[in-house]
Amino acid sequence: MPGFTPGRRWQPAYSPFQKESFGEHALRVLEYSVKGPLFGCRMCGNCLLAETALICPMECPKGLRNGPCGGSTSEYCYVDESRPCVWYEIYDRSFRWGREDVLLEVLPPLDWEKVGKDSWGAILRNAGRIGVKKIFSGLLFAETRAQTLDGIFRPVRQPDWWQGDSKYHAPAYAEPASDLQRRLAAGEFVFTCEVTPPLSSSTDKLIRNIDMVKPYVAAVNFTDNQSATPRMTSWACSQVAMDQDAEPVLQMSARNRSRGSVQSEIIGATALGIRNVLCVTGDSAKMSPSPRDQMDINDLDAIQMLWVLRRMRDEGKYLDGREIKNPPMFFLGAAASPFSSNPKFQALREQKKVNAGAQFFQTNLIFDVDGMELWLNELAKRNILDKVYILAGVTPIKSLKMAQKLSTIPGVHLPQHILERMEVADHAGNAQEEGVQIALEIIREIKGYDKQGIHGIHLMPIGWDEIVPRIVRDAGFISKDIQINNPARELEYAHSLEK
Numbered sequence: 306m307p308g309f310t311p312g313r314r315w316q317p318a319y320s321p322f323q324k325e326s327f328g329e330h331a332l333r334v335l336e337y338s339v340k341g342p343l344f345g346c347r348m349c350g351n352c353l354l355a356e357t358a359l360i361c362p363m364e365c366p367k368g369l370r371n372g373p374c375g376g377s378t379s380e381y382c383y384v385d386e387s388r389p390c391v392w393y394e395i396y397d398r399s400f401r402w403g404r405e406d407v408l409l410e411v412l413p414p415l416d417w418e419k420v421g422k423d424s425w426g427a428i429l430r431n432a433g434r435i436g437v438k439k440i441f442s443g444l445l446f447a448e449t450r451a452q453t454l455d456g457i458f459r460p461v462r463q464p465d466w467w468q469g470d471s472k473y474h475a476p477a478y479a480e481p482a483s484d485l486q487r488r489l490a491a492g493e494f495v496f497t498c499e500v501t502p503p504l505s506s507s508t509d510k511l512i513r514n515i516d517m518v519k520p521y522v523a524a525v526n527f528t529d530n531q532s533a534t535p536r537m538t539s540w541a542c543s544q545v546a547m548d549q550d551a552e553p554v555l556q557m558s559a560r561n562r563s564r565g566s567v568q569s570e571i572i573g574a575t576a577l578g579i580r581n582v583l584c585v586t587g588d589s590a591k592m593s594p595s596p597r598d599q600m601d602i603n604d605l606d607a608i609q610m611l612w613v614l615r616r617m618r619d620e621g622k623y624l625d626g627r628e629i630k631n632p633p634m635f636f637l638g639a640a641a642s643p644f645s646s647n648p649k650f651q652a653l654r655e656q657k658k659v660n661a662g663a664q665f666f667q668t669n670l671i672f673d674v675d676g677m678e679l680w681l682n683e684l685a686k687r688n689i690l691d692k693v694y695i696l697a698g699v700t701p702i703k704s705l706k707m708a709q710k711l712s713t714i715p716g717v718h719l720p721q722h723i724l725e726r727m728e729v730a731d732h733a734g735n736a737q738e739e740g741v742q743i744a745l746e747i748i749r750e751i752k753g754y755d756k757q758g759i760h761g762i763h764l765m766p767i768g769w770d771e772i773v774p775r776i777v778r779d780a781g782f783i784s785k786d787i788q789i790n791n792p793a794r795e796l797e798y799a800h801s802l803e804k
């Protein structure tokens with residue numbers, strides 16, 4: 306946050322939902338009159354200033370409380386371009402202060418019963434329970450200071466229903482939950498791809514596309530209203546895929562979902578047989594066509610979704626503590642962004658996702674393999690490469706216009722030399738073929754990192770679904786499973802090459 310931003314610092318506080326006593330009212334007014342001008346406090350009721358290097362995270366237009374979204378840049382917030390990304394500022398300051406590991410703790414979503422109320426009351430009550438003498442002697446010595454402060458603040462920021470921490474939690478099951486997990490565990494370099502969910506309620510084209518890509522990929526992703534634009538829902542597409550004997554990856558975006566709907570949907574999805582789930586925070590409604598959806602804070606972020614879903618699976622509990630007799634079983638994934646902000650920052654964010662429950666990553670688009678290596682090196686330093694499978698995101702560029710558009714998207718780095726190649730190809734009327742050749746070159750380069758943490762490719766054809774078979778085949782990655790199980794498809798492909 307810039308040094309002094311009066312407009313932001315006096316943004317309205319959230320309003321409390323209930324009647325308050327005179328004492329509560331007085332404390333709330335006092336807290337707001339101190340923290341408002343100093344930190345731009347909005348009275349979220351669960352203060353994280355101590356964890357976020359004294360920068361209020363509630364300035365984030367998505368209300369993210371566990372780190373930046375995939376669109377974070379050092380320059381500005383992509384939802385509100387009039388301000389910098391508050392999470393970039395928090396990460397930057399935390400690294401400068403040597404407090405970056407504090408950011409690893411998985412923090413809870415807002416407790417809406419507390420929103421709008423003071424945080425100080427809970428802190429004071431907790432300090433009172435510990436006792437002034439004990440606190441004073443604990444703060445006196447450097448070796449007990451951190452523990453004493455944690456004793457005061459931790460119960461406030463980590464309520465009983467959440468209990469977030471900074472540790473890695475290995476999955477509590479042994480057999481692979483899905484075929485995708487089985488293949489990855491067996492050491493196969495896999496392909497997954499996206500198939501675009503239809504705009505209409507007809508499934509004809511969807512079925513054709515699933516059938517077309519099925520022999521070439523280990524699993525098919527269905528995006529969840531990408532760019533905040535309504536289409537057929539991801540779980541309906543996943544059901545259609547299972548009817549076609551294809552393995553789906555259900556994408557669940559935190560945007561437009563509450564903690565309640567996330568839990569009920571995962572129970573329903575796994576009851577239907579869906580075994581791969583990818584949690585994303587989701588594009589802001591800013592990217593949607595008008596009239597826009599709700600654009601302010603999300604109820605959960607992707608990290609909180611991972612934490613909730615992992616605990617439902619491994620501890621058999623809903624967030625409210627109710628037991629789940631037959632817990633859902635799934636292979637849990639998340640998105641990773643090698644080119645958002647700074648590789649060091651992103652690696653910390655990816656580590657937090659792994660700790661929260663991510664078992665596989667599907668990355669944002671990669672056009673710069675050297676840049677990807679920098680990010681991998683940072684992940685290696687954080688010691689997480691043996692805890693997560695990484696599928697590198699690749700997109701075949703279909704036209705010069707698409708290349709130009711991609712080069713402006715936060716979180717995507719399209720090098721100048723690729724743009725120039727597409728310009729030359731466009732003049733020669735050969736842009737599509739050049740886009741395919743670029744994708745194939747990138748895939749071959751990425752394959753060179755299969756011993757350094759990359760376990761496969763995630764193809765994102767962005768509506769060009771029919772190119773998937775050619776890319777997988779021309780990249781030379783038809784698996785033995787596919788050759789054995791789909792001889793007819795192989796023959797069909799061989800004929801198409803002869804034509």
Ligand code: SF4
Nearest residue numbers: 346347349352353361
């Ligand atoms: S985290 Fe919540 S309580 Fe703390 S300064 Fe920000 S809005 Fe206020």
